[in-house]
Amino acid sequence: MFSNHSFTGGFFNSNTLSMKRSEINHLLSEAVAFFGKHRFHLPPFAAWTPSHWAAQTGVAQALVSANLGWDITDFGSGDFARQGLVLFTLRNGIAATKAHIAKDYAEKIMMVRENQCTPTHFHHVKMEDIINRGGGGLVVQLWNSGDRNELSPAPVHVEVDGLVQEIPAGGWVELGPGSSVTLPPRLYHQFWGKPGHGPVLVGEVSRVNDDHTDNYFYQPVGRFPVIEEDEPPLLWLSSDYAKLG
Numbered sequence: 001m002f003s004n005h006s007f008t009g010g011f012f013n014s015n016t017l018s019m020k021r022s023e024i025n026h027l028l029s030e031a032v033a034f035f036g037k038h039r040f041h042l043p044p045f046a047a048w049t050p051s052h053w054a055a056q057t058g059v060a061q062a063l064v065s066a067n068l069g070w071d072i073t074d075f076g077s078g079d080f081a082r083q084g085l086v087l088f089t090l091r092n093g094i095a096a097t098k099a100h101i102a103k104d105y106a107e108k109i110m111m112v113r114e115n116q117c118t119p120t121h122f123h124h125v126k127m128e129d130i131i132n133r134g135g136g137g138l139v140v141q142l143w144n145s146g147d148r149n150e151l152s153p154a155p156v157h158v159e160v161d162g163l164v165q166e167i168p169a170g171g172w173v174e175l176g177p178g179s180s181v182t183l184p185p186r187l188y189h190q191f192w193g194k195p196g197h198g199p200v201l202v203g204e205v206s207r208v209n210d211d212h213t214d215n216y217f218y219q220p221v222g223r224f225p226v227i228e229e230d231e232p233p234l235l236w237l238s239s240d241y242a243k244l245g
Contacts, residue, residue: 017078019225024072025234031086031111038134038201040109042088045069050236050243057244066092067211067238075119076222085118086111089238093208106209110202112138112193120190120218123183128206130189131180136197140181141172143188149216151188158182188218 035042045063053060063069068089077083087110093103106126112118114136122145132138144152153169159182160173167173173181174194180203183189193200211223224239233240 017074017076017222017226018228019072019074019080020228020230021233022231023080024225024227024237025231027072027080027086028070028235031088034111034199034201035088035109040133040201042109043090046088046235048235050233050240053236053241053244060244064241064244066094067209067241068092069238069241070235071211071224071238073223073225075217076225081113081116083117083119085116089209104208106204106206108204108206108209109133110204112191112200112202114193114195114197114199117190117192119221120188122186122188122216123214124216125185125214126207126209127185128183128204129180130175130183130191131203131205132175132177132200133203134177134201136200137194138175138191138200138202139172139194140175140189140191141170142167143169145186145188149218151218156187158187
């Protein structure tokens with residue numbers, strides 16, 4: 001069981017502690033095998049090597065602009081097994097311009113391990129459904145946010161599988177395979193894989209996703225890792241796209 005810690009809010013763009021590229025490569029290999037086990041098929045660019053990305057600079061600009069692809073973080077904890085997440089962004093929208101019609105949705109797939117926590121945060125704009133697509137159980141802990149971004153003591157009303165539930169502040173819902181919870185903007189949440197049930201295949205369907213400006217973490221975190229390049233990358237993370245120039 002997890003409980004929230006006492007801290008002040010914020011968001012940092014880099015971790016205090018780095019992750020080794022060798023660890024990231026290992027986690028990528030495990031995630032590919034896990035998604036395959038559950039017959040969740042990734043798009044072809046999920047397997048692009050760094051050299052393939054470099055060769056596709058022009059045609060891949062839409063993927064880069066939307067930050068599609070792999071995303072691995074330990075949130076600056078230095079302990080990925082305790083606090084971390086593997087994500088793959090499958091699709092993501094862009095704001096409307098004169099040249100483009102807005103795509104106002106996004107989708108992610110995630111691998112969440114037993115007792116591996118994604119720390120307490122909300123989104124200023126994004127509404128999302130978090131979906132257990134298979135594997136173990138997912139626990140989602142919830143709080144309303146106050147005017148100063150504090151944790152509100154008020155009970156939470158949340159929609160689970162289309163039905164509204166009332167839970168106490170800091171209470172949680174457990175999602176078995178096939179179940180989902182709808183999280184409106186500014187609803188604090190953290191989640192982890194239920195102990196003893198194995199890793200969880202977690203989906204996210206949402207409004208446009210912006211991990212750079214729309215996330216508010218109750219505890220300051222390093223959302224994107226500083227990487228220690230102890231070996232060549234197996235695949236690039238979305239945070240590596242800056243190398244394309």
